[in-house]
């Protein structure tokens with residue numbers, strides 16, 4: 333320790349000039365390090381997707397409600413924020429629509445196949461559309477008196493094996509950037525646990541494929557998927573398309589192996 | 590002892606030395622410190638947010654805030670951890686140490702914003718309460734790559750909170766310096782938690798190796814600085830070369846100590862500083878009562894031993910802070926044989942007066 337240096341007492345002194353110069357250099361070094369590391373950190377981040385959640389910008393949409401594979405509104409009148417004809421419905425926050433639709437039906441009877449008007453927040457990305465029923469049961473604006481339509485028949489089932497990741501479509505197509513992978517894992521678990529349809533994201537030559545995951549008998553199996561959300565997994569089952577969405581029916585026990 | 594212009598009744602030192610407490614006692618040095626600190630914080634955050642918009646225009650504001658606050662806080666943590674060893678290596682860095690607690694509290698606030706935004710984004714509005722979700726949604730506690738990394742961040746945030754909340758001298762006084770020091774040494778544990786939080790979290794998603802490299806550079810810089818400062822400090826600790834009786838030890842010669850400075854010496858658990866001033870010698874504990882700062886690296890100013898860290902003062906002949914202060918440190922008996930300084934390593938009770946040893950012209954007593 334060099335004793336000849338000027339001695340500094342914080343409560344009394346002006347910083348000695350020898351200290352002052354060294355500290356100036358130190359501050360300069362810290363700024364430089366801060367700037368360089370910021371550039372490196374931001375530049376090398378994984379890019380974000382273009383998906384959109386038009387939060388607070390509610391849209392009114394009219395269409396036929398299908399309950400299979402999950403509540404989907406097949407729309408006939410469009411909104412600029414809706415890309416696809418088959419709009420997957422999700423609840424407010426990290427919830428699915430089960431409770432909301434049950435409440436709507438208490439007052440209006442079975443809504444399956446009925447033409448209805450909903451208000452909600454559109455979510456869109458990669459050619460898919462979702463609608464958050466932001467006002468819960470008040471999201472149902474109108475039920476039309478048309479005759480009930482029978483459901484569209486699904487495409488033939490084929491046996492497939494897919495590799496990819498279980499995602500929650502609300503975050504993935506919506507506001508979360510990123511809405512997949514490890515960073516988002518616990519949030520996706522929360523959403524799938526809350527009833528938002530579990531979707532399997534896999535890739536093929538056409539791009540990404542998004543399949544709603546159901547059990548072998550077409551039932552919801554969200555609870556059995558929670559341990560595998562946001563991990564790289566391979567699943568086998570029957571795949572088909574129903575009401576505009578790809579579906580894969582699996583035996584969840586295969587995931588435990 | 591002559592006290593000339595010693596501002597004992599200056600409010601800054603009154604507060605500093607525990608006579609009364611204000612929320613924060615400002616002085617010009619602290620203000621300059623905080624201005625530079627916040628210019629740095631705001632500049633880095635604004636710079637990083639602009640880069641996000643340029644390179645990744647589809648980023649959301651929430652993600653940008655989460656990332657920017659985390660990175661800035663982590664950068665500040667590196668600075669905080671470097672200040673200690675830098676000051677031991679070169680006293681000219683001491684002004685950085687003087688107000689390090691504001692650096693710590695600022696870092697905690699940034700980390701808190703990061704944590705709150707994450708808890709709101711990832712865990713709120715769900716089927717269980719956010720805190721339950723934090724601990725239970727991801728149950729892969731037995732895996733590294735899938736580990737619930739947010740729990741680690743949360744624990745680190747709790748440590749930082751305890752440190753920020755107890756950073757005021759009020760707590761130092763009430764917890765006692767040893768407990769306080771222990772709490773504040775937990776920052777190293779928090780640092781490790783945060784590194785593992787990043788490795789098992791963000792870096793499981795971001796795969797570019799630049800991130801591991803940056804963390805490694807930070808870690809190596811901090812550990813090597815600590816190691817180097819530790820080795821240097823050990824070298825300056827004197828070894829015992831001779832003993833008269835069980836407790837009397839030879840330390841050094843009079844010429845080896847510069848005027849108004851000290852030579853330090855450790856024996857078993859005794860950390861002793863021997864000061865030379867006005868042609869006399871006194872020995873006191875090397876450990877400051879405030880935050881255990883190294884008194885032997887301080888100086889005699891206005892007749893008082895002055896701690897290099899925050900300027901606490903003690904009279905060399907009795908180890909007492911001059912009135913109205915009441916801090917006391919241990920004192921030690923010295924003996925001068927020709928020009929050799931010998932110390933009795935058995936301490937006298939804190940604040941015991943011991944007549945200073947006079948250095949005569951020919952170097953002997």
Ligand code: FES
Nearest residue numbers: 877880882896899
């Ligand atoms: S004055 Fe703070 S440690 Fe000595």
